[in-house]
Amino acid sequence: MPEGHTLFALARDLDAAYRGTQPTATSPQGRFAAGAALISGRTFVHATSWGKHLFVEFEGDAWLHVHLGLIGTFTVDQHRYAGEAPVVGQVRLRLATEDHVADLRGPNLCAVITPEQVEAVTSRLGPDPLRPEPDxxxxxxxxxxxxxxxxxxxxxxxxxxxxxxxxxxxxxxxxxxxxxxxxxxxxxxxxxxxxxxxxxxxxxxxxxxxxxxxxxxxxxxxxxxxxxxxxxxxERSSYVYKRQGEPCLVCGSRIRTRVVGGRNLFWCGRCQRRR
Ligand SMILES: [Zn+2]
Structure with missing residues (x-):
């Protein structure tokens, strides 16, 4: 599942591509046709992330709310002819201008919501270390x-x-x-x-x-x-993540794993012993 750094970079990339433009929004797959119609042609004000949630403000108090979930992707590509970018796979939402195409596939959540609803979502989230002035x-x-x-x-x-x-x-x-x-x-x-x-x-x-x-x-x-x-x-390197059975990089003990909070936790029983 994408973690907060991925959403932060995505908000940054969307902002760089679309801020101040009026992208055409469509749902090639059809499942988000009504939502896309609500934001299509409106000015893209800015994109921001909070944890694993992405929010894009469009003029007129319309906010796009996306949660990628486990398998979702949102790719931002620069194309010379956006109108000719082929649709690959199940694209829930496409944002297109003359020089950019962004395709959202397989999100857990994609909706157009009000500022009050944005507030309701973010008030339930803990601090995000990447946001300005987190608490x-x-x-x-x-x-x-x-x-x-x-x-x-x-x-x-x-x-x-x-x-x-x-x-x-x-x-x-x-x-x-x-x-x-x-x-x-x-x-x-x-x-x-x-x-x-x-x-x-x-x-x-x-x-x-x-x-x-x-x-x-x-x-x-x-x-x-x-x-x-x-x-x-x-490539990603890690101390413990997905290194079960391998020797700890610090003490040489075998890295262990167990399901905690619905996902596999990895840890070193010796380095992380209770003191
Ligand atoms: Zn260790």
Whole structure:
């Protein structure tokens, strides 16, 4: 499932392609014909993301709300002749101008909603480390009162928005936190360290298109970002994610896995032992 960094980059790309234009909206597949008709020809004001939700404001208080879910994709392509871009697969929504075509396929949710409905959705979401001025105290209040494990809580979008299965396993390893510790037994300093690490790591995911968590790679990407030479990465490396049975990069113990909060959690039993 795409995590918050993917939606943030998507909002940025849509904004760069369409801001201030009046794209033609269609539903080649037909399932979103009425919604597309509502926004077609209206001025694209701006796109933004909050966690795994994408919002696009069109003039006249019409907001496009998209959640990609597990398999959805939204691709933005530059074409010389947008009108000639072939429709490939089941395209729920196409936004087209003279020089850009964006195709949405397989989303979990795609709707045109009001500003009040946008507010209703975002008020139920926890802070997103990529948004301007997020409130980590809101997440802390929910974590520190909960008997659920920290591994479950990090996946709960009402606690923290944008973090998915890869970032939760990796950040808990990076901070050596026992994933099965209940939220109410987590120290404030531990939460602060987790939050700051996510604030630090997510922009690297936006810049490279990959989740970067292994320290050598983190430093390498940071150095390249500092001089404005970031390339998209093709491979992801991880400490624990999908490394079950392999030796821990730090202590050599075997990485373990178990379903927690509906998804496979990965962790090192030795590095992340309860202290
Ligand atoms: Zn280890």
């Amino acid at each position: 980590p105290d809101l997440a802390w209040r929910r974590i520190s009162r909960s008997s659920k494990t920290i591994a479950e809580l990090l996946m709960d979008q009402a606690v923290l928005a944008g973090v998915g299965n890869v970032y939760r396993s990796e950040v808990l390893f990076r901070k050596r936190v026992d994933p099965f510790r209940p939220g109410r037994e987590i120290r404030r300093s531990t939460w602060d360290a987790i939050w700051l690490d996510l604030v630090d790591l997510l922009p690297l995911g936006v810049a490279t298109g990959k989740i970067v968590t292994v320290e050598e790679q983190v430093e390498e990407v940071r150095e390249r970002m500092a001089v404005g030479q970031v390339d998209r990465l093709t």
